[in-house]
Amino acid sequence: MDRGTVIDLLRRNAAEHPDILAIVDGDSRLTWGEYASGAGAVALALLDLGVRRGEVVGLHMVNRAEHVLSDLGALLAGAIPTSYYNTLTHDQLAYVAADSACRVAIVDADKLDTWLAIRDRLPRLRALVVVGGEAQGPVVSYEDIVARAARAYGDRWQEVGRTAARVRPEDTATIVYTSGTTGHPKGAVITHAGIRAALDGVVGRAVEDIGGHPAPGYAQISYLPLAHMAERTITHYLACRIASTVTYVRDIRELADALPAVRPQVFLAVPRVWEKLRSAVVSRAADRTLLRRAVVVATAAGRLGPLGRIEHALHRPFHRAIRARLGLDRMVIAVSGAAPIPPDVLAFFRGIGVPVVEAYGMTETSAVLTIDSLRSPTPGTVGRPLPGVELRIAADGEILAKGTTIVPGYHNRPDADAEAFDADGWLRTGDLGSLDADGRLRVTGRKKELIITAAGKNISPANVEQAIGSASDLIGSVYAHGDGKPYLVALLTLDATSWKPWCQARGVPARTTAEAAAHPAVLAEVARAVAAGNTRLSRVEQVKRWALLDRPWDGTTGELTPTLKLKRPVIREKYAADLAELHRSPRT
Structure with a gap:
């Protein structure tokens, strides 16, 4: 029975697609059936560590199998998984871990010294679990406790079943801390209902554009920080929604090599990554006349401006080769988000046949408010709102939003709630924009950054x-x-x-x-x-x-x-x- 939680998606995949590959992490391969049982073992291990319903389990890891297994394991245990950015300083990490009231932290071995250094500042921290390291003093081994729980799971699975059964759509699925361009980060409370609404909206829009539901087993790559809501939504949660196969890249510098190996069908990138991919092509084209011309033709075609159809057709073999070289030749859904993408970069990818669309949202909207159409994109806009989302433009040009994807507020910050929401419950996005006659949104800038x-x-x-x-x-x-x-x-x-x-x-x-x-x-x-x-x-x-x-x-x-x-x-x-x-x- 689907009650509208992320847990229900995991269980559905285990039941309906148990043999489809879910996780690829180096040499590690897990099917959706193994994913569900692995997350169950993590849940049992957390319960044995004393984790209670509604407590926070901190995750401080690179993008790897253990990160997402721990995330869903915490949900199954009735807890709230919260990922912390790997680039945080000691003081920043101590702040977010204390603010979220982290009770158990699961951390990579190379981050253990940082956690030991700040542990005295975290009186609520009950246990420190290290991945890929040895148990020592107050530190327990992830591999040891999960292996022990896996052996006992066959006899004790009902314990996990009971905690998971109490999770409701309105419950907190994670706390996502803003990356902190100013002041201390704020923890946005993300609910299961908000995540599911965002996923349903994105998938519904994709079904309209590609003429069918994304097939189970679609390839994805996870490489942006899982502490960022867009990455969590488009790889981690969307993978649960469509039963895709996610390859985890632990270092963003390995992305260029991973793309041709994975050949993803669904891919999210921030504008800077799209720019770097285009730069790699342009650099190779510097001393190759035909390839250089193919780049020019692709960019012109992607602008949807006047261009001779014959010349564009003549360069399609080059464009196919470019897509293959980049690893984008199987792309079905390509999304750019988090910031405006330069028009020429967007035009280049559309011109070579990579259907990049812009999406707009923020942490406080479960990552997505609008997404452009794959079938008929409108350059300069970020598309129409998802179902259940309302937008309006305030008198000063600020974009205001309401809807099921929007968070109920911030963790421990009623002052921030009052600042973010107006008296009628509209979220002040802080962005400036306009809506056209068809309801498409154009974002023109940041209100506070003018x-x-x-x-x-x-x-x-x-x-x-x-x-x-x-x-x-x-x-x-x-x-x-x-x-x-x-x-x-x-x-x-x-x-x-x-x-x-x-x-x-x-x-x-x-x-x-x-x-x-x-x-x-x-x-x-x-x-x-x-x-x-x-x-x-x-x-x-x-x-x-x-x-x-x-x-x-x-x-x-x-x-x-x-x-x-x-x-x-x-x-x-x-x-x-x-x-x-x-x-x-x-x-x-």
Whole structure:
């Protein structure tokens, strides 16, 4: 019987698709039948550790089989699994673990020292379980306790059955902490009902577009942090909904090699990943005339603008080869989310035959509010709301939302609840946008991130950063600045994956990012890209001065969140002197 929980999906798959492969993690392979029994063993082990209904089980692991087995095992035990970002500092980890009242933590061996260092700050922590490590002192071995529970499960499965039977759709399925672009993270309370509503909406939209239900056994890749709601929804929970086969990639740097091996049929990527995949093609095309032309033709075709059908048809063999080389040749559902994707990147993938659509949502909406149509996408929009979701635009342009996917509130934060929801229960998304006559949403910027210049002009920095960043594959992150100033300036970084191939293709001698950033040829290309980006912006949006930094930003350097969003307050403080110097220098 399906009562509307995530647990019911797991049990249905075990009953209806027991032999279909569910998990691939290195040499480990688990079918849906084995997944369900493995999660049951984890649940029993947690009950033996004293876990009670409604208590939090903290998960601090890379994307691996044990992570999702523990997640569903905690649900079966009536607990609340909560994943923590792997890039958190000691203080940040101590904060979220204490705020969530973590009672049992299941952690990778390389994170054990961190947990031992902060354990005195976690008086509610009852047990520390290490994956791939040895039991020592207060630490127990995941492998030992789960193996012991698995041996006893045949005689004690009713204990798990009783705790699982008490789980209701309105219960908390997980607490997801925002990645913290400002201040302490907030824990959004995600319910089973919210997750199921989001999954039903996404699958329903896919059925409309592809003409049938996604087949059991569809291939997926999980590589973004499972502490991020979009990743949890589109790989972990969606896998339960459609009985897909998920390959877990423990290091995002291995994604480029994993894609051709897995050839996923459903794939989620943030815009920066789509940009990197496109950059890999463009770099190889630098000295190959036909391939370079194929990239140009694909991008033009993907813009849905005028293009000779004959030329596009002539380049289809090249486009097939590109898809195969990237590992995207079996793609059925490809989603870009978490931030706006540059139009040329979206156009390129659509032009080579990869049906990328934009989706819009946030942690507080169980990841998804809207999704564009695979069959008839509308460039520049993020599609129509899912069933059960209402959108409206406030007087100041902010997008407001109501619906079954939206969280009931934040954990331990009534102040945050009051700030996030208006008196009528509408969620203030913090994003600015508009709705067209057909109900499609266009997102135009972040309300709190608007730059207001000295002349009083309101500017969305995301539009500026996208225009400049997409003008060259050499450019990585871009940060636009100018609040209260007469004009905009920008900090730029080199793309960590493309600067070396770019330099090698042009004979630029550079062994390090710093050497590349100082080379005249690199500086000339960045200057060209800024000028090209400026041509796509209004006069007040244009960047007048810029600086190229000597190292890239990523989720570990402090300037980006784990999902590669800019931490604007951090950047403003860290690079205050650089920004001040740009504004002091003569305007160009």
